Amino acid sequence: MNYDHQIDKALNALHAEGRYRVFQDISRINGEYPKANWVQTDGTQTEITVWCGNDYLGMGQSPEVISALKKSIDSAGVGSGGTRNISGNTVFHKELEKELAELHQKEAALLFTSAYNANEATLSALPKLFPNLVILSDELNHASMI
Numbered sequence: 001m002n003y004d005h006q007i008d009k010a011l012n013a014l015h016a017e018g019r020y021r022v023f024q025d026i027s028r029i030n031g032e033y034p035k036a037n038w039v040q041t042d043g044t045q046t047e048i049t050v051w052c053g054n055d056y057l058g059m060g061q062s063p064e065v066i067s068a069l070k071k072s073i074d075s076a077g078v079g080s081g082g083t084r085n086i087s088g089n090t091v092f093h094k095e096l097e098k099e100l101a102e103l104h105q106k107e108a109a110l111l112f113t114s115a116y117n118a119n120e121a122t123l124s125a126l127p128k129l130f131p132n133l134v135i136l137s138d139e140l141n142h143a144s145m146i
Contacts, residue, residue: 026050033058054114116144 014020025039026048033055037045059065072092081087093111100109112118119142127133137145 028053028061030061033061115142119144 011020026036027039029035029037034050034053036048036050038048039045076090084093097109097111101107112121123135123145127135139146
């Protein structure tokens with residue numbers, strides 16, 4: 001089998017179908033959420049508004065959040081070193097889950113790396129726990145739930 005040919009064929013099909021992913025280079029503008037600069041391949045930049053960056057409340061540019069992040073970097077360095085179940089649950093995970101549970105008046109909270117992962121875990125676990133469970137969905141749900 002010619003692997004290069006197979007890979008080229010698959011990539012060409014993605015291009016032909018308009019499904020080949022091209023990542024857009026952006027640079028967020030600190031203090032001007034949700035503004036960012038789109039950096040084109042020729043180096044020119046255009047100011048854009050990014051509403052899909054998962055920073056819904058602009059917390060990523062909050063001076064209080066930035067200060068807390070700097071404190072955690074000073075005490076623990078950077079990088080997770082691995083997932084929680086492999087390299088350990090950090091005090092930062094634990095503190096954030098506690099604060100989120102209190103905020104929502106719940107017994108506990110559990111962080112996921114994304115809403116997609118949270119939905120995937122929930123929608124695969126619940127039917128196993130409740131065999132006759134019926135889950136209804138429509139096209140307006142998040143793609144991870146359809």
